[in-house]
Amino acid sequence: MSLAERLVRLPDPRRRRGVRHPFVAVLLIAASAVAAGARSYAAIGQWARSAPQQTLARLGARLLTSLNVRIAPSGSTIRRIVSTVCPGGLADLMGEAPTGAPAVAVDGKSARGSRTDTALAAHLLSAVTATGRVVSQLRVPDKTNEISTFTALLAPFDLTGTVVTADALHTQREHAKWLVEVKKAHYLLVVKCNQPNLHAAVRALPWQEVTARRYDRGRGHGRRETRSVRTLTVTGLGLDFPHVVQAVKILRHRTNVKSGKVTRQIVYAITDMTAREASPQFIGRIARSQWGIEAVHHVRDTTFAEDASQIRTGYGPENMATLRNLAINRLREHGHTSIAAGLREMSYEPFTRPLDLLGVAP
Known part of the structure; x- marks a missing residue:
């Protein structure tokens, strides 16, 4: 199913009276402009004004039949629609279905530029596959935290x-029970001092006796890293947590290539998977997918300048983040390991390549 066919499912937030521009066309224009490198409503509007007739025709822009001319929506029209369309529905329709994905990582990020004197910055909770593709995201309601949004984020999907x-x-x-009993999924959850009793119990396990372990080495981002993953079956050891079967200890040594500085970090985790279902090698690979979600957030900050964005009103912050996620997903799908390089490639032919990337029919 094409992107346009999926977007038809979204309700148009506008009143029927006075509507001039097709709803789906406006969203496709916004998505195409972001895939071409646009970072703001003004940039999206400028892209739309500059688009040639053949591009507007592909996107389904308004047609003046008397003149046989396509008319691009104004920047204010684009802003009004993007800031009022249902954010949850848009994120689900533009996201990557997790069907068949071995792992999905959940983490939150604040759009710092959306903060005002009277309102907190929009905090977005995202789900990302192990390949770095965003499944969906939801805005965390003000005066709450990510815990309240966890199940709502993942509920629509078969896990x-x-x-x-x-x-x-x-x-x-409750999260562990819901994942295992309701969604028939597995969990790998980090244990830190915010759960002092559980953290103390996991830390006190006989790790020195563990023989099931895995070593990995890697290099990137100016550092060398060595990881040691140990797993221990805890059934019968009195670890008080729903469905827990194994505990995990990950030891990471990082060396800064330039300065030579070495840092050491220990991470504990728990899972409902048995030793047969999840070896230390598998656990290490899944754990890295959780750290990989930070790479998506980093791309949105550095390549799309999300933290510097002054978009604040309505659903604008989360819907613009969804458009950025869509561009990242499609670039990764087409083999671009560097999103910045992929956006540069889109910019060389800004009115055709982004449309091809999004699968908009010619």
């Missing part, structure tokens, strides 16, 4: 057999 990873904030008993 049978998928390993859901999350940081220590989501190491909650």
Whole structure:
């Protein structure tokens, strides 16, 4: 199903009276402009004004039949629609279905530029596959935290057999029960001092006796890293957490290539998977997918300048983030490991390549 066919499912937030521009066309124009490198409503509007007739025709822009001319929506029209369209529905329709994904990582990020004197910055909770593609995202309601949004984010998707990873904030008993009993999924949850009793119990396990371990080495981002993953079956050891079967200890040594500085970090985690289902090698690979979600957030900050964005009103912050996620997903799908390089390639032919990337029919 094409992107346009999926977007038809979204309700148009505008009143019928006075509507001039097709709803789906406006969203496709915004998505195409962002895939071409646009970072703001003004940039999207400028892209739309500059688009040639053949591009507007592909996107389904308004047609003046008397003149046989396509008319691009104004920047204010684009802003009005993007800031009022249902953010959850847009994120689900533009996201990557997790069907068959071995793991989905959950983590949150604040759009710092959306903060005002009277309102907090928009905080967005995202789900990302192990390949770095965003499944969906939801804005965390003000005066709450990510815990309240966790189940709502993942509820629409079939997670049978998928390993859901999350940081220590989501190491909650109810989350674990819901994942295993309702969604038929597995969990790998980090354990830190925000759960002092559980953290102390995991830390006190006989790790020195563990023989099931895995070593990995890697290099990138100006550092060398060595990881040691140990797993221990804890059934019968009195670890009080729903469905827990194994505990995990990950030791990371990082060396800064330039300065030579060495840092050491220990991360504990728990999972409902047995030793047969999840070896130390598998656990290490899944754990890295959780850290990989930070790479998506980093791309949105550095390549799309999300933290510097002054978009604040309505659903604008989360819907613009969804458009950025869509561009990242499609670039990765087409083999671009560097999103910045992929956007540069789109910019060389800004009115054709982004449309091809999004699968807009010629």
